[in-house]
Amino acid sequence: MDPEYLALGIMLAVLLTETKKKKKKKRLWTRSWVARRGELGMSVLLTELEETDRKGFREFLRMSVEDFQLLLGKVEPLIKKTDTKMRRAISARQRLSLTLRFLATGESFRSLSFQYRIGRSTVGLIVMETCQALYNVLKEDHMKTPTTESEWREIASGFEDKWQFPHCLGAIDGKHIYIQPPANSGSSFYNYKGRFSIVLMAVVDANYKFIYASVGTQGRMSDASLFGHSDLRSAMDRDLLHFPRPEPLPNTDLIMPYMFVGDEAFPLRSDLIKPYPHRNLDHGQRIFNYRLCRARRTVENAFGILANRLRVFLTNISIEPDKVTCITLAALALHNFLREKSEAYVPPVFVDREDENHRVIAGTWRRGGDLDSVALSRARNATTTAKDQRDLLKAYFQSSEGSVDWQEDMI
Template sequence: METCQALYEVLKDDHLKTPTTEAEWREVAMGFENKWQFPNCLGAIDGKHIYIQPPANSGSTYHNYKSRFSVVLMAVVDADYRFIYANVGVQGRVSDGGIFGQSDLRAAMDRDLLNVPPPEPLPGSNISLPYAFIGDEAFPLRIDLMKPYPFRNLDHGQRIFNYRLSRARRTVENAFGILANRLRVFLSNIALEPEKVTTVTLAALCVHNFLRKKASDVYLPSAFADVEDDNHNIVPGAWRRDGELPSVAASSARNATTAAKNQRDNLKAYFLSPAGSVSWQENMI
């Protein structure tokens, strides 16, 4: 535990740092635009269970919907599979939406404390839209958090939007998979108290980011993460063969505001326009 605590303390300021300036957020967004063709994106967000042995006298506190005991890791990932925000230690029975609702990230977003850039034009367009995180259907739709359209009775444009968002959001799924399969303590029950699991996890995130930056070819060899073939079909990464961190249960997110729905519709329209479309998207839906 001393080693894990030391790793975290030494590495966190350089290798588990949430952007704090407009320039740093723009750098994250540029990565998503260049690599995944998703503009004005602040990062991909998701939550995963870390299985633990039942803590003494904890009752159902850490008991999750899969009848296992766990703590939850909620994280934001950049376009290069690096963690730029993490909230770990929430009790396993909490849903994705519940984790987000209780997080300091949500509090900072609500109070406009992240120093996110103001709305800016989408590439090749005069339409200005706010910067936003991207998540799956478990998260609430907000001005600063885009999610897919509900997966029922989708029209053509909605299917295109969902494909484009899913393609960019794959970064967080792969980051969790790489983490668990390279630092394999996460693939089985961790026999420690929840507080110590938190320390181990934070140290692991720092090590993951450090190795992504300093020894990327060794830590993430070719085809270990998902890749796209010449036709942009997804080729599953090697990490998927050995298991992954289980997803957190979805919650019933509250009704979105009209402004958030309009923003998603504007992004959908952009992805259908000559400026925002990609040549292969029609083949993917």
């Protein structure tokens, strides 16, 4: 072999050997600014607010220190992680505060990543895990659909006492939750306002608490279609909800079923009543519509409270629809929890109220925006029984037993 080629071969062999011996570049587990989370992260500010500015704490997380600690005690066993030899786990307190901040503001995962000094992908995992945990620990006590006659009667009593509408088991409505369009979804989530959304259909009691929710239907669905395909309608048709049996209206012998109240988009049924169509109304029909509107306003206000206290619902949520469903269910359960535990969550001026003459004063939530209603697609083919029932209620609201002093001034 030519000595020149031999020398060249040896040189190449040496170079290859040296290359293999080079150590791989050491991979950093965390970036430097993330590593300083314990010194400068948002958890430091949260502790400072807790100790020196409790009003600021409430504005930061939309709840008091006491409510936060109570909630942390409930959810910590489900979200607490174990330290490893390589790194310390992110605490349950940080995980909960991060998730509550996301719900309260709707800030992007990237923005929260810098605020909390946590990697962006980890922020996403924390939010989803914590939302699922929140729903799991709160749903039984704070977001359970009634299943007994006594539970339904308690709700009906609330509507009769507060809104003067007897035999009402809840107000029902549907709202859009805006999302980024999923890949390859076409027009499935495209709604009548030219945006992409999933739909939340809910039933609310007299105190603005959610007692039923169905989330995740594609945004192109109308209220009537949404109800028609829901498990709520199926349960009502099969009498699985155990509504109280029909009983006389207060101070009369008129037998009346118990029912939900809804707007024009819903079907008229014996267990779901809606207003008379808004054209050529006679005096009694205007009275009926006013009385029904007072009861139905509870669901409108509940959606308004939800969207303005947990402002993630005033944004385009940039994650997959199934994850938005998880976030929404957690938020509804959290809303009910705070509605029960905290007076500060819904100040008196925040919701619609009536003055001494029963004229409506708009709640301050209306200035901040609301979830958009689902498109109307008026349901037809109401049964004769349901129409007769509505007429009986119309007559009752004009009688001495069922009228209220101020209703003539409202129409």
